[in-house]
Amino acid sequence: MSTALGKTGEVPVNGASPEKERWTPLIVAFCCNWCSYAGGDLAGTSRMDYPANVKVIRMPCSSRINPLFILRAFQRGADGVLVAGCHPGDCHYTSGNYYVRRNLSLFRRLLEFSGIEPERFQVSWISASEGDKFAGVMQSLTEEIKALGPNGKWRDSRWQSVE
Amino acid sequence: MPRIGVFICWCGTNIAGTVEIEQVVNAARSFPGVVYAGDYRYLCSEVGQKLIKDTIKKENLERVVVGTCSPRMHEVTFRKAVAEAGLNPYLLEVANLREHCSWVHKDPAEATPKAIALVRAAVSKASLDEPLTALMLDVEKRALVIGGGIAGIQAALDIADSGYTVDLVEKEPSIGGRMAQLEKTFPTLDCAACILTPKMVEVAQHPNINLLTYSEVEAVSGFVGQFDVRIRSRARSIDPSKCTGCGICYEKCPAKVPSEFDMELGKRKVIYVPFPQAVPNIPVIDRENCLYFKRGRCRICEKECPAEAIDFEQQDEIIERRYGVILVATGFDSMDLTGYGEYGYGQHPDVLSALQFERLFNASGPTAGQVVRLSNGRPPQRVVFIQCVGSRDIARGQNYCSKICCMFTSKQAILLKEKLPETEAYIFYIDLRTAGKGYEEFQRRAAEEYGVIYLRGSVGKVFPEGERLLVRGVDSLSGRPLEIEADLVVLAAASVPRRDAPELARLMSINSDRYNFFDEAHPKLRPVETHTAGIFIAGACQAPKDIPEAVAQAGAAAAKAVTLLSKEKLQSEACVAKVDPARCSGCLHCEAVCPYGAIAATETEERVRGELLTRTVAEVNPALCQGCGCCTMTCRSGSVTLQGYTDEQMLAEVDALCLQR
Amino acid sequence: MIFSESYHRFIDELKKNTGQDPNQCYQCAKCSAGCPVVAAMDLLPHQVIRYLQLGLLGELEESRTPWICASCFTCAARCPRDLDLARLMEGVRLAVLRLREGNRLSPADLELTPEQLEKLPAQALVSSFRKYAK
Numbered sequence: 026m027s028t029a030l031g032k033t034g035e036v037p038v039n040g041a042s043p044e045k046e047r048w049t050p051l052i053v054a055f056c057c058n059w060c061s062y063a064g065g066d067l068a069g070t071s072r073m074d075y076p077a078n079v080k081v082i083r084m085p086c087s088s089r090i091n092p093l094f095i096l097r098a099f100q101r102g103a104d105g106v107l108v109a110g111c112h113p114g115d116c117h118y119t120s121g122n123y124y125v126r127r128n129l130s131l132f133r134r135l136l137e138f139s140g141i142e143p144e145r146f147q148v149s150w151i152s153a154s155e156g157d158k159f160a161g162v163m164q165s166l167t168e169e170i171k172a173l174g175p176n177g178k179w180r181d182s183r184w185q186s187v188e
Numbered sequence: 189m190p191r192i193g194v195f196i197c198w199c200g201t202n203i204a205g206t207v208e209i210e211q212v213v214n215a216a217r218s219f220p221g222v223v224y225a226g227d228y229r230y231l232c233s234e235v236g237q238k239l240i241k242d243t244i245k246k247e248n249l250e251r252v253v254v255g256t257c258s259p260r261m262h263e264v265t266f267r268k269a270v271a272e273a274g275l276n277p278y279l280l281e282v283a284n285l286r287e288h289c290s291w292v293h294k295d296p297a298e299a300t301p302k303a304i305a306l307v308r309a310a311v312s313k314a315s316l317d318e319p320l321t322a323l324m325l326d327v328e329k330r331a332l333v334i335g336g337g338i339a340g341i342q343a344a345l346d347i348a349d350s351g352y353t354v355d356l357v358e359k360e361p362s363i364g365g366r367m368a369q370l371e372k373t374f375p376t377l378d379c380a381a382c383i384l385t386p387k388m389v390e391v392a393q394h395p396n397i398n399l400l401t402y403s404e405v406e407a408v409s410g411f412v413g414q415f416d417v418r419i420r421s422r423a424r425s426i427d428p429s430k431c432t433g434c435g436i437c438y439e440k441c442p443a444k445v446p447s448e449f450d451m452e453l454g455k456r457k458v459i460y461v462p463f464p465q466a467v468p469n470i471p472v473i474d475r476e477n478c479l480y481f482k483r484g485r486c487r488i489c490e491k492e493c494p495a496e497a498i499d500f501e502q503q504d505e506i507i508e509r510r511y512g513v514i515l516v517a518t519g520f521d522s523m524d525l526t527g528y529g530e531y532g533y534g535q536h537p538d539v540l541s542a543l544q545f546e547r548l549f550n551a552s553g554p555t556a557g558q559v560v561r562l563s564n565g566r567p568p569q570r571v572v573f574i575q576c577v578g579s580r581d582i583a584r585g586q587n588y589c590s591k592i593c594c595m596f597t598s599k600q601a602i603l604l605k606e607k608l609p610e611t612e613a614y615i616f617y618i619d620l621r622t623a624g625k626g627y628e629e630f631q632r633r634a635a636e637e638y639g640v641i642y643l644r645g646s647v648g649k650v651f652p653e654g655e656r657l658l659v660r661g662v663d664s665l666s667g668r669p670l671e672i673e674a675d676l677v678v679l680a681a682a683s684v685p686r687r688d689a690p691e692l693a694r695l696m697s698i699n700s701d702r703y704n705f706f707d708e709a710h711p712k713l714r715p716v717e718t719h720t721a722g723i724f725i726a727g728a729c730q731a732p733k734d735i736p737e738a739v740a741q742a743g744a745a746a747a748k749a750v751t752l753l754s755k756e757k758l759q760s761e762a763c764v765a766k767v768d769p770a771r772c773s774g775c776l777h778c779e780a781v782c783p784y785g786a787i788a789a790t791e792t793e794e795r796v797r798g799e800l801l802t803r804t805v806a807e808v809n810p811a812l813c814q815g816c817g818c819c820t821m822t823c824r825s826g827s828v829t830l831q832g833y834t835d836e837q838m839l840a841e842v843d844a845l846c847l848q849r
Numbered sequence: 850m851i852f853s854e855s856y857h858r859f860i861d862e863l864k865k866n867t868g869q870d871p872n873q874c875y876q877c878a879k880c881s882a883g884c885p886v887v888a889a890m891d892l893l894p895h896q897v898i899r900y901l902q903l904g905l906l907g908e909l910e911e912s913r914t915p916w917i918c919a920s921c922f923t924c925a926a927r928c929p930r931d932l933d934l935a936r937l938m939e940g941v942r943l944a945v946l947r948l949r950e951g952n953r954l955s956p957a958d959l960e961l962t963p964e965q966l967e968k969l970p971a972q973a974l975v976s977s978f979r980k981y982a983k
Contacts, residue, residue, distance in 0.1 A: 063260060069286060077302045082309070085817050097843070
């Protein structure tokens, strides 16, 4: 863990300091309207619990997601990005998620090349009936990124967030 | 910066129980552009909506943000409210404070900042909202039904009975389809012709149905409400206004070819009606085989016709017409069994497909209703039926179960027993699938009352042995190899899509599954619609199914079609893609990925150094676009944008979310 | 024991050795219907697969069928589930041999000098390892 923190070098490297314990990553999740966003709604109606640091942006289809949006999230201080869409074969628009799958697997290699840990950018297929999967993915994503610590790559140093 | 109003809903205690509403409202007041922020217990109530409407007017709001439940729940409600206050309904954004916040986070210290972040993101997006207008499209009050089998007939009748004009297009010279080829139907043993013929006649006589037999769809363009279709009505070589259907022409015709209707078992004349009950009862000349068309002499039919109806000069007619909806009911084929050499199909005259065997029972069939061996004309002593030939076979056939074979095999065994009670019937099956009203009882009757012998297992090979056929199989339940000397072997061939189904799917840009069956829009909830709005499917072109299912689906598809036809105008999707022709390079990658065929090349003119240049750019048809935005990701120059979800809006949302940690 | 851990180990081993998954079979018995040597078998080919599905290797050890199979591939050519039964039969023979004989041989057991090893036909080595080695 200290290696991951050392890499980014933005947080004190003192193992389990109370500050680090309290630190929560910022995660932006791009969800398609028909499956994953609806899966998120189901997680809500089923009163499931997942970390509040995950914030969802609603898209018509996962294929609308331009890699630019993902880079922008990292620039603005996101520690992790999730893209969620319908399961392959179930796309509301027939084939959008096949295109995004290809597009993003290429983009993922670019991210890795630029030094971002692969865990920071994840893609998941979550259907409208998988509220538990939605909450589970948010949970595990948060834990994985928490273990990695804050992201420094691609970060715009002029960008100041408010608490 | 437009004037933005923010409304936060308590949803009783659903949101207010976890989110500190006051903090959210106060924070919202500080966001750029926000001139009003307020809250209410139940925004979706009439009072709540009135609050929004009144505030829009009072504060001169230009954009509205509501922090409520999921937009999938009430976006439409609030859009309506906003529109009633005179704002464009697409100038509204929803922050999901319930399903995505208060219901999933228990701690107000966590939920409140998240709620503020979500509202901030919605405000940022709203400030970039542009008014959008959905197109109002005209609906041509006319339906096209493709395929004149039982599904197409039923759908055409249902639509026509609702008062709309229907064109029913059938490729063959007569309507009737596969059902017309059947002798009896399971599980009631109704005579197929007796229940089908009245419907066929009804089609011919219905004032709202325009029957186009011997015709095919050649081109389809346009979109829901306005499909432009080109139909080729092939030359019958007979003047239908003169023909009386007397039948002298085909009695006298000297040329014979195998009959498609009798599955090539019998012969038909070259001028022919496919079967005696044909509708319309007007013959056609099969020009490929006609002696006159082949060699320039004969014309016997012309000499014999008392009505002088024969017209060798007749030309194909091209019909171009506009339709509001299209209903596809093209049915199925029986799988070609030549790949199953072990059964001897096509090598021995006594090995038949089930549909061929069915024709032997029919009084107008190749044997005039006599069930006989085609090798010697004598009645069979023993008949072996083999099920799942081509079905459930991932190696040489189709992966799926053809669904109808268990039942039609039992039916044919019963028909055989009724006609020839002394004849033995053996059925090799793998699993018996008899789900359906009265189906299980029917199969049990075959076994218990008629003495049909069911053998669970398969047949390895069928050999000719003297005059008979030696069927070598196994009964898997007893684990016993069996050898049966049979006179006839009947193969339950898999049901497959019509050979030209892929071509038709391409013409109409509807989806097919990997077997080329047409795909429904949703396997559970939209079983008769396709992905292309305004095109519906019914019957066995969607998947193998029996007659009651095909008829039920046809009725459902007709009801859906009528629902569309009954509308004066159709509203299209408002959040559609748009191309900036100045930036578009005309690579048309967007066209390739569009699932709806909504993007096409067009020419644009621009002045470069005083010269007028024409170049190709992409153009979105807003009536076809469904707003997925797939094209935007493909565009290399960023010249396609999805209205309502522009790059600028999405980036603003990302910025706002990240600003509020 | 049916469906125990050792069952799954056995099936995995069989899949690895043969590239075939017996659970793909839906017991249409077309293999048995077409098998030319079925008359000499005590278990029919489809029954052998059923026994494999149930993990009844002990019963298969007693059966003559795997040894009678001539690997003519008639069953494999006609199987609607695209299973290669001849390979499965070979897998059964292998499993039975191992069950009976144990793992008797390892290269060290041979106690051969490198020169002697070089002279031995490679095929003999490979086949004895396949039968006796882990």
